[in-house]
Amino acid sequence: MVDVIPAPATPRIPVHGHDELRASSLYFPVRRIYCVGRNFADHAREMGATVPTGKADRGQPVFFLKPADALVLDGRVPYPPGTGELHHEVELVVALGTDAPPGMLAPDAAGSLVYGYGLGLDLTRRDLQAAAKAKGLPWDTGKSFDFSAPVGPLVPAAEIGALAGRTIALAVNGETRQRGSLDDLIWTVPEILHELSKLYALRAGDLVFMGTPAGVGPLQAGDSYEATLDGLPALAGRILPPATG
Structure with a gap:
């Protein structure tokens, strides 16, 4: 078998926390990226969406892919092309280390799929997303573009423990823009994996971006950012001028 073009490299995220790292580096190869929309009530509210008052009226979670x-x-x-409104959305990232069994995954079995956790940004071309939503069109161009998913190192779930009560936050140029508790997720990690399993065959190597708290806002070339979540390595970076050539 001969490829007619060079095979693209598989993205690999570094893993922190393992004792084995003292001897060698470990990496998590990525297969697919699922994202959850409007999974914090305060963010849903700031985006003009209806906010559920309890589990009974949550409806269905909103999914998209990168x-x-x-x-x-x-x-x-x-800084991406085609937009004047690049927005940040800080998120918990869930990395799956085991294939889901065929069929619908029970929520109480979902935890067995999770390899580890990290921090990510769901970068959004907000003007393109808003224009598509206004016309009732898919908003892939607002979400699924080059360099739209910064992610930090992963830490194995066994070394993190329970997520309850942990705070996720994002600072831009040293000023806090977003801050929220994982207790405020509308859909928990097991519930999201259960819902995804109704639509997709979940596999080892998949990532799930779990949604963002309120405070999303613009990023400009030259801005620096730092995302934090209790117990995880920080995700820090910078927005560069638009690529040329």
């Missing part, structure tokens, strides 16, 4: 090659591993993001 290509694996949208990952940014060094924090450096060229």
